[in-house]
Amino acid sequence: MLVTKLTKLLGIRVPVVQGGMQWVGFPPLVAAVSNAGGLGILTALSQPSPEALRQAIRETRKLTDKNFGVNITLLPTINPPDYEGYARAAVEEGVRVFETAGNNPGPLIKFFKSNGCIVIHKCTTIRHAKSASRMGVDVLSIDGFECAGHPGEEDIPGFILLARAAQELQIPYIASGGIADGRGLAAALALGAAGVNMGTRFMCTVERWVYEFGSPLQYKNAHQCYLSTIHQNIKDKIIASTEQDTIHIFRTLRNTARVFKNKVAEEVVAIERRPGGAKFEDIRHLVSGARGKQVYELGDPDAGIWTASGVVGLIKDSPTCEVLLRRIEREAEEVIDGLKALKVDEPLKAKL
Ligand code: NAD
Incomplete structure (x- = not known):
């Protein structure tokens, strides 16, 4: 012990x-x-x-x-x-x-x-x-x-x-x-x-x-x-992932968050990198927690943003x-x- x-x-x-x-x-x-x-x-x-x-x-x-x-x-x-x-x-x-x-x-x-x-x-x-x-x-x-x-x-x-x-x-x-x-x-x-x-x-x-x-x-x-x-599909997704499968969003808003690197997260980062940057309102429809919750309920890893660390590569x-x-x-x-x-x-x- x-x-x-x-x-x-x-x-x-x-x-x-x-x-x-x-x-x-x-x-x-x-x-x-x-x-x-x-x-x-x-x-x-x-x-x-x-x-x-x-x-x-x-x-x-x-x-x-x-x-x-x-x-x-x-x-x-x-x-x-x-x-x-x-x-x-x-x-x-x-x-x-x-x-x-x-x-x-x-x-x-x-x-x-x-x-x-x-x-x-x-x-x-x-x-x-x-x-x-x-x-x-x-x-x-x-x-x-x-x-x-x-x-x-x-x-x-x-x-x-x-x-x-x-x-x-x-x-x-x-x-x-x-x-x-x-x-x-x-x-x-x-x-x-x-x-x-x-x-x-x-x-x-x-x-x-x-x-x-x-x-x-x-x-x-x-x-x-x-x-x-959480839905079995998401667990399967984690098990199939590597330590390279996370990404930081909200860097430009100084509210950085490490999340699973899916289509939605990549879209958020692309919007943040646009010339002139992004306001929260530009990405709100993509990042809302209400949307992210559906990932776990529906088992769709691309339904929204979901939080994960690089340990997905260890699991x-x-x-x-x-x-x-x-x-x-x-x-x-x-x-x-x-x-x-x-x-x-x-x-x-x-x-x-
Ligand atoms: P939400 O739907 O209110 O917001 C979604 C995401 O956008 C969150 O990461 C939030 O921090 C961010 N956000 C919201 N308004 C923002 C703004 N004006 N500028 C920059 N970023 C903004 O969030 P939710 O999913 O309902 O979660 C509620 C709260 O819990 C959030 O603050 C979230 O960050 C936090 N949270 C907690 C844990 C935890 O471990 N307890 C884990 C993840 C997120």
């Missing part, structure tokens, strides 16, 4: 957090990750309202008796969400772990801390990490440029950010972006992290619930059966979260043992 500051703080078995993922972080996945020994996180903004988030929290509780968290991300949106309402609903429902991310998280962090919650704050620079640390967050999620979604505008690779975190940070941090296996976890621990955050890897898992009515994105009457909240299967986390744990332990063995090769040392 890998016991770290993260496993001790959160009371989890494996130092792996399933980070917020818009249109993916729904109760079945969240519960499956927590049941498998990691920390599952519900994505608040994937719910249409704070009241719907309450229902999703209750739904998750029916599927797991383990700890899980809620993500609230503060980034530009087409329809401004009621962030405070989501935060209040989750706290009132008894959630005690939050993942925050994005711009100006101060008031949210203050609210969660004043309610005795644990806050994991995701950041893409050491400057932001230190500032969040001063605000009282418990854990920093250090998000390298490899990550899916929004890597910020300073393009700092994860290896450098984590090594800088080891130099500068006084509170525990986890590695986020570019991790999908036990080697990644071992590397993160070597870089001083107390665990990892994974998103894209969890898109390719199967859970033990399927829903009787409507689309798999609506939760009704759970049954024992292997399925998950070769779609196991249960239980199998995935056990494998990651075992691989990490093997890597760590292998590194220890390097040190004790005395005959070789003598020859050199």
Whole structure:
């Protein structure tokens, strides 16, 4: 077992957090990750309202008796969400772990801390990490440029950010972006992290619930059966992809996002590169989240924009979260043992 500051703080078995993922972080996945020994996180903004988030929290509780968290991300949106309402609903429902991310998280962090919650704050620079640390967050999620979604505008690779975190940070941090296996976890621990955050890897898992009515994105009457909240076609697409299959959109709008390189994303980038550039209004019809959600519902990888990191090149299967986390744990332990063995090769040392 890998016991770290993260496993001790959160009371989890494996130092792996399933980070917020818009249109993916729904109760079945969240519960499956927590049941498998990691920390599952519900994505608040994937719910249409704070009241719907309450229902999703209750739904998750029916599927797991383990700890899980809620993500609230503060980034530009087409329809401004009621962030405070989501935060209040989750706290009132008894959630005690939050993942925050994005711009100006101060008031949210203050609210969660004043309610005795644990806050994991995701950041893409050491400057932001230190500032969040001063605000009282418990854990920093250090998000390298490899990550899916929004890597910020300073393009700092994860290896450098984590090594800088080891130099500068006084509170525990986890590695986020570019991790999908036990080697990644071992590397993160070597870089001083107390665990990892994974998103894209969890898109390719199967859970033990399927829903009787409507689309798999609506939760009704759970049954024992292997399925998950995103369409099988998308998982197949991820498995067939390489590390070259992501692209950055919104670079020119300073809201950079790494997404799967499909026809829609390439069209967005082409519009952004036009002489004179682009305004958000020029690409809004292509990038809206409502459109991206259809990718997962319909199983059409070209239906809209969908977030993914370069780890699509590392993903070769779609196991249960239980199998995935056990494998990651075992691989990490093997890597760590292998590194220890390097040190004790005395005959070789003598020859050199
Ligand atoms: P949306 O439909 O409101 O917007 C779609 C995309 O356009 C998002 O990436 C958004 O950041 C961007 N955008 C919106 N208005 C913009 C503007 N004026 N200028 C530049 N970019 C703009 O988004 P959604 O799919 O409903 O998601 C809601 C929010 O959650 C967004 O802010 C999104 O970035 C964020 N998000 C969160 C996660 C997570 O892990 N929690 C993952 C992906 C996206």
